Amino acid sequence: MIKPFKLIAIAVIVMLLTSCWDAKQLDDLYLVYGIGIDTSQEKQQHFLVTIVAPTIDPEAPEPKVEIHSEGESLRNAQDNIQNKAARRITFANTKVLFIGEDVANKGIGIHIDSMLRDPEGRGTIKLLVVEGRAVNLMNVEPQTTALVSLYIFDLLKQSQETSTVPRVTLRSFNNDLKTDGIEPVIPFIKYGNKPSEFQINSVGLFNKDKMVGIVEGIDSMLLTLLRSEVQDGFITLPYPLGEVEESSILTLRVMRGKSKIETSLINNELTIIQEVRLNAHISEYTSSAPVFDDKTIKSMEQAANSQIKIICEELLKKLRNEFGVDSIGYGKYVKVNHPVFFDAEEWNEQFSRANIIIKPNVKIQMVGSRQ
Numbered sequence: 001m002i003k004p005f006k007l008i009a010i011a012v013i014v015m016l017l018t019s020c021w022d023a024k025q026l027d028d029l030y031l032v033y034g035i036g037i038d039t040s041q042e043k044q045q046h047f048l049v050t051i052v053a054p055t056i057d058p059e060a061p062e063p064k065v066e067i068h069s070e071g072e073s074l075r076n077a078q079d080n081i082q083n084k085a086a087r088r089i090t091f092a093n094t095k096v097l098f099i100g101e102d103v104a105n106k107g108i109g110i111h112i113d114s115m116l117r118d119p120e121g122r123g124t125i126k127l128l129v130v131e132g133r134a135v136n137l138m139n140v141e142p143q144t145t146a147l148v149s150l151y152i153f154d155l156l157k158q159s160q161e162t163s164t165v166p167r168v169t170l171r172s173f174n175n176d177l178k179t180d181g182i183e184p185v186i187p188f189i190k191y192g193n194k195p196s197e198f199q200i201n202s203v204g205l206f207n208k209d210k211m212v213g214i215v216e217g218i219d220s221m222l223l224t225l226l227r228s229e230v231q232d233g234f235i236t237l238p239y240p241l242g243e244v245e246e247s248s249i250l251t252l253r254v255m256r257g258k259s260k261i262e263t264s265l266i267n268n269e270l271t272i273i274q275e276v277r278l279n280a281h282i283s284e285y286t287s288s289a290p291v292f293d294d295k296t297i298k299s300m301e302q303a304a305n306s307q308i309k310i311i312c313e314e315l316l317k318k319l320r321n322e323f324g325v326d327s328i329g330y331g332k333y334v335k336v337n338h339p340v341f342f343d344a345e346e347w348n349e350q351f352s353r354a355n356i357i358i359k360p361n362v363k364i365q366m367v368g369s370r371q
Contacts, residue, residue, distance in 0.1 A: 030065065030089045031056075034149025036134030037074060037111060038100035046070050047103070049077035050135045051089065052149055063146035068135065074111045075118070091120045095153045097127050097170070098134040099186070101211075109209035112174050123171030126156055129204040129211065131190045140196050152198065156187060159200040163233035163254070166203065166224045180344040181331025183207055185223065188214050205323050207348070213323040215315065222308075222315045225276060226328045226358075230257035234283060237307040239300060248287035252280040252304055252364070261330065263337045270341065270354040272330050276308070281366040291367050301362045308360040320352040330356070 030053035040046035052066045067084050071077030082089050097115065099108060115121040130137050142151040160167045165187040176184040188202040202216035203223055215223060224230055233254045238247035260275045282300075285291060291300070319327055325348055334350075335342040343350060 028087055030085055030087045031093045032089060032091050033093055033147055034096045034098060034138065034152070035078075035091070035094055036098040036100070036130075036138045037077075037103050038133045038135055039102040039106065040070050043070065046072055047074060047077055048135060049074060049081060050098075050138050051078075051081055052138055052147055053089070054147060066138065074114045091118065092122070094120075094122070094125050096149055096156065097125055098137060098149075098152075099127065099129045100134040101129060101132055103134075104129045104186070104204060104206075104211035107209045109177060112170060112177070112209070115170055116174060121170070123169060123174075125170045126153065127168050127170065127173055127186045128152065128156060128200075129186050129188045131188070137189070137198075142196055152189065155198060156189075156200055159187065161232060163221055163224045163230040163257075164201050165220055166227055166229045176329075177206075177209060179332065181326065181333075181335045181342070181347055182329035183325040183327050183348070184209070185227075185327050186211075188216075190216075205319070205325050205327050207323075207325050212325060213318075215318065218311060219315050219318070222312055223327060225254075225257060225278075226259070226274065226312065226315070228257070228259040230254060230278070235280075235304065235308065236284075237304060239285070239287075239303050241303050241306060248285060248289075250282070250286075250300060250303070251284035252362070253283040255279045255281060255365075261333050263330075263333050265338045265341055268341070270334065270338070270350065271357065272334070272354055273357045273359065274330075275359045275361060276312075277361045277363070278308075279363050279365055280304070282364060297364050297367070301364055304362040304364075305360040308362070309358050312358045312360070316356055316358070324348050324352060326351040330354070 032051045032053050034052060036050035038048045040048050048068060048070050050068050052064055055063060055065055067081050069077050069080035069084060071080050116123065138148055140148045142148055145151045159165045166185060168186050173184045173186065176182050184206040186204045187200055188204045190199045190202060192199050201220055202214050203220045204211045205213045205215065221233055234251055235254060236249060236251045239250035240247055256279045258277045262273045264271045282291065291297065319325060330351060331347045
C-alpha cells in the first residue's frame with residue numbers, strides 16, 4: 001500500500017512535469033501582432049521595420065509601444081528592434097505582415113523566406129500590401145482598438161469572407177511563388193476619406209516576387225472568383241440588360257462557387273475553358289415586377305451569365321495585355337495536360353496568346369420575400 005506522503009510526492013512531480021520549461025510571463029514579453037516593412041529613406045538597400053505591441057501593464061502611460069529600426073534585411077532589423085526593447089519580443093502571435101508599396105515593387109521573396117525560416121513564424125500570417133509606406137499606417141490609432149494591426153486584421157478577414165479579395169498567407173504566397181503556372185497575389189489596402197479609414201477592395205498582382213500592378217473593385221472580386229476562392233459576395237447588374245438609366249438594378253448574393261478548367265491543344269493553338277458555377281440568392285431588385293415565375297428567374301440567370309462573362313473577359317484582357325501575368329493559375333492545368341507545350345519561363349507570354357473562354361453558370365436558388 002502506497003503511503004500518503006508518497007502519493008503527495010508523485011503528484012508534485014507530475015505537476016512539475018506538465019509545466020513548460022521555457023515559459024515566460026506576459027509581463028516579460030512584447031506580443032507583436034503586426035510587422036511593417038518599408039524601404040529605408042536614408043540608406044540604400046536597407047529596410048525599415050516597425051512593430052507595435054500592447055504594453056499590458058495597466059499603469060503604463062500608453063496602451064501600446066511602437067518600435068522602429070533599420071537593417072540590411074528583415075531579420076537584421078528585427079534583431080536591432082530587440083536591442084531597443086525593454087522586454088523580450090515574440091513574433092509567435094503575429095497576424096499580419098504589412099508590406100510597403102516600395103518593398104512590394106522591389107521584391108519580397110527574401111522577406112517571405114526569412115519569416116518562414118523563423119521558428120516563431122507561422123505560415124498562416126496574412127499578407128497585406130499598403131498604399132504608400134507601412135510605417136504610416138501603423139502609426140494610425142483607430143477609434144475601436146488601441147492596435148491598428150488587430151483592427152486591420154479584422155477588416156481583412158471581413159473582405160476575405162465576402163470574397164472581395166483572396167485569402168493570402170505566408171505559406172500560400174510562397175507556394176504560388178514556387179509553383180510553375182501561377183503568379184502570386186496579395187490584398188492591397190488603401191486609405192479612405194479620413195486617415196483612420198481604410199478600404200481593402202484591391203489586389204496587388206505579382207510577377208514572381210515583384211508587384212507589377214493592382215486591380216480593384218469588381219475586378220478584385222472577379223479575380224477571387226476565377227481563382228476558385230469565392231465563398232460569399234455580391235454582384236450587381238442592370239436588369240434587363242441595357243443602360244443603367246433604363247433598367248432596374250438586380251443584386252445577387254453569391255453563396256457558393258466552383259470552377260472547372262479544361263484545356264486543349266490543336267495545331268499548337270492553346271484553348272482554355274473555365275466553367276464558373278455560382279449558387280446565388282436575389283438580394284435586391286429595384287423593379288416592382290414579380291420574380292416568382294420560372295421564366296423570370298431563367299431570364300435573370302441568363303442576364304447574370306452574360307454580364308459576368310463580359311466583365312471576366314475585361315479582367316483577363318488586363319491580366320494578359322496590361323500586366324502580363326497569369327494570376328489565376330491556368331498554367332498549372334496546361335503543365336499537367338500539355339507538358340511538352342508548357343514553358344515555365346515563358347508561360348506568361350503563352351498565357352497572353354491563349355484562347356480563353358469563360359462560361360458562367362449562375363443558379364438563383366432563392367428570391368427573397370416581399371411584404
